Amino acid sequence: MAVMRVNPNRMELLRLRQQLNVARRGHKLLKDKRDELMRQFLAIVKKNKALRDEVEELLTVYNQAMILARAVMPEQVIESALYAGHDNFYVQMKTKNVMSVTVPEFSLPATGDLKKAAKNTNTEQQSNGVDQDKSQQKTLLPYGLSGVSGELDQAILALQQALPAMIELANIEKTTQLLANEISKTRRRVNSLEHRMIPDLEDTIRSITMKMEENERANTTRLMKVKDMILEKEILERRQRNEKLEYQTNNQ
Amino acid sequence: MKVGKVAVIGDADSVLGFRGIGITVFAMSDPKEASKKIEELSRDNYQLIFLTENLAAQDPEIMKTYNEMKEPTVILIPSNKGGANYASSLLSDSVKRAVGLDFLNIDN
Structure with a gap:
């Protein structure tokens, strides 16, 4: 029970009533929003967990291959091989709207670009009649194939598989x-409306109504009292007048 | 369609291979340095940053900050020393925060 400090008059009452209406409507809307967010969140979080497990598995494959590569080649060879390529990797980015939460959506660049890049670096192998698929895989390796052992290739290929x-x-x-952030924000709003704002408004409105009724009653009693006083005075005057009249007639 | 750059941050042993597929790599083992680097990269149009778990686990502030921001997207990847399950525990945390109970672990 917490009553706000407002003047108990009709103006305030009307204002608070309107505010209560808005708060109730907002509460309902936010509750709906929270429920829907929760539904979407639950769907996506399961997917997230599965996907994370998958990525961890794929990267374990890569890490194991990398350890093997390190075992068979000196560090410098690996480093120089890997730094030979250029870092031109980029992702395409769109934004998506999930329940008015803007989320980024990344996607790998169109395969056309990769193929073009592949052709440039590997025309030689293709002309040698190497299987198309195989050459495509190999083309994505940034280094020359001589001097680098196959273990590193395995690691890089594992990484390429993990990338999508x-x-x-x-x-x-x-x-x-x-979404989690949005849900906790929405839930806080719903709770503060439900447990704080709406009860407070209701209490205040009730107390104002009660105060006003009390004033009304006080006014009525005051009027009655005034009326009584006036009546009494009138009666007294009339009695005096009557007594005077009686006295005069008796004397005559 | 916007184009975003991608970077990988982590200890050299774990992340070097990403060079092989053309991703920019920053090898470092100090979490403070890493968080500075992420800040720097986010100003430089890097939209997607992969960070190794063991580095992120040493400074929880990093993920706390970037999970609330719209961009850049910072995603944890396991390092070669094993995952340490930091990413999964963060996921559980966010579930707990959103739903009020951690139903992911109840399943298990």
């Missing part, structure tokens, strides 16, 4: 996080 899942994980995980 990693991008997908990035989408899902960011969405999960942003």
